[in-house]
Amino acid sequence: MTLxxxxxxxxxxxxPPVQARKFKLPLRWISPVALVLLWQLASSTGVLSPDKLAxxxxxxxxxxxxxxxxxxxxxxxxxxxRVLFGFLIGGVIGVVLGLASGLxxxxxxxxxxxxxxxxxxxxxxxIPLFILWFGIGEEPKxxxxxxxxxxxxxxxxxxxxxxxxxxxxxxxxxxxxxxVERVVHVVLPSAVPQTLVGLRIALGTAWLSLIVGExxxxxxxxxxxxxxxxxxxxxxxxxxxxxxxxxxxLTTDALVRLLERxxxxxxxx
Amino acid sequence: xxxxxxxxGLHKAFGARTVLDGIDLEVEPGEFVALLxxxxxxxxxxxxxxxxxxxxxxxxxxxxxxxxxxxxxxRLLPWRKVWKNISLGLHRPDGRAVxxxxxxxxxxxxxxxxxxxxxxxxxxxxxxxARALVREPDVLLLDEPFGALDALTRLAMHHLxxxxxxxxxxxxxxxTHDVDEALLxxxxxxxxxxxxxxxxxxxxxxxxxxxxSVVEQRVRVLADLxxxxxxxx
Numbered sequence: 001m002t003l004x005x006x007x008x009x010x011x012x013x014x015x016p017p018v019q020a021r022k023f024k025l026p027l028r029w030i031s032p033v034a035l036v037l038l039w040q041l042a043s044s045t046g047v048l049s050p051d052k053l054a055x056x057x058x059x060x061x062x063x064x065x066x067x068x069x070x071x072x073x074x075x076x077x078x079x080x081x082r083v084l085f086g087f088l089i090g091g092v093i094g095v096v097l098g099l100a101s102g103l104x105x106x107x108x109x110x111x112x113x114x115x116x117x118x119x120x121x122x123x124x125x126x127i128p129l130f131i132l133w134f135g136i137g138e139e140p141k142x143x144x145x146x147x148x149x150x151x152x153x154x155x156x157x158x159x160x161x162x163x164x165x166x167x168x169x170x171x172x173x174x175x176x177x178x179x180v181e182r183v184v185h186v187v188l189p190s191a192v193p194q195t196l197v198g199l200r201i202a203l204g205t206a207w208l209s210l211i212v213g214e215x216x217x218x219x220x221x222x223x224x225x226x227x228x229x230x231x232x233x234x235x236x237x238x239x240x241x242x243x244x245x246x247x248x249x250l251t252t253d254a255l256v257r258l259l260e261r262x263x264x265x266x267x268x269x
Numbered sequence: 270x271x272x273x274x275x276x277x278g279l280h281k282a283f284g285a286r287t288v289l290d291g292i293d294l295e296v297e298p299g300e301f302v303a304l305l306x307x308x309x310x311x312x313x314x315x316x317x318x319x320x321x322x323x324x325x326x327x328x329x330x331x332x333x334x335x336x337x338x339x340x341x342x343x344r345l346l347p348w349r350k351v352w353k354n355i356s357l358g359l360h361r362p363d364g365r366a367v368x369x370x371x372x373x374x375x376x377x378x379x380x381x382x383x384x385x386x387x388x389x390x391x392x393x394x395x396x397x398x399a400r401a402l403v404r405e406p407d408v409l410l411l412d413e414p415f416g417a418l419d420a421l422t423r424l425a426m427h428h429l430x431x432x433x434x435x436x437x438x439x440x441x442x443x444x445t446h447d448v449d450e451a452l453l454x455x456x457x458x459x460x461x462x463x464x465x466x467x468x469x470x471x472x473x474x475x476x477x478x479x480x481x482s483v484v485e486q487r488v489r490v491l492a493d494l495x496x497x498x499x500x501x502x
Binding site for chain 2: 172176268
């Protein structure tokens, strides 16, 4: 960033940000830690009943038990498999359609209008139809995740391709690139940043779809673990499930960031 | 000997607006021609037609040999390394070696593996020149390639272009609105106004030229552009 006002520029550049960074992290942790302490205090004094919300210590203990007896690992494996396959299906659909409508005029004329209309549907509202079409097994869960992934990927890939700088395409033409080379070296790389934005949205939606999808008659997975716990008033297990969902979301987001840093290393930083 | 460029009765209109209004132009192989004029006089349009970027025209514009171009913006692919920017589209197995040799000519060998966005404006423009020249073009089109550079970098670029032209001898068509640039570099200056060539100046001074040696011609070229100056030599 080069925001500068007269006079400020004369100061040594490096000193203030370094200091700020040193103190920033611990300071930002004050309120979250305080909230957890407050939560524990409310539980210990009986203000917060375990039926409403278990204490942090109980949650931690339950997490330990669930890990130790393998329940959490099993549920985790089932859920992550659902997301993975749903994501693959939706990803292939989104990318194929996005490429077709981004790279060909006919593709855009035929594909873009229906996709743009369908995307205004909240895809979670499709659950009743999916249950009627696919039953209550794994299929509606995968379909829900796939639908959540396909749209953001399509929209951002399509937009990314359309945003290609015409000046670069022109230069490539005069310099003798073949059509395939123009697509591979000019059009697709310029769509990558926008597509990565789409990827991040798609992954976020994938987790959201999974959580909702796992409410449909699940007999395994994190959703099942949580629903089952609800029936026995085990708020501690519910919270453990929620924490795992959150950690999974954070992890995939970090993975995309890593991918971005790798793929977009040509960008000036 | 065949002409490097031959244009006859070229008309071009965007809607109701005529941009080129009957251009006749022949360029000899190895000749350095400057197209001079105000913004909107049609000089860039003419260059785009010669580059094959605009085929919706009346009249003929023939460029029998290979054409290459450098634009005002370097138009490098930011996601390909510098050397790759030069070798892409050449379809040669020894692409990197050829690119390195071209970079040597513009004195940027050290930056072969850099990302284009890390280059300065002048460096990027030199890569763009190297990319154009590595194609060994019969005709090199330069569309205000120094327009966005600072004055000092521009001077260095003038020398570089003169140098490269002397070594490779392509026919050059340089679009510019800088009278001094045209006088320093070109064999022939064509002044464009409202889509027509309104004046032609031959510059016979030996190279490298100094500003002092072209002062009188400068006054006449400026007069053709509608600028009256009285300059002491």
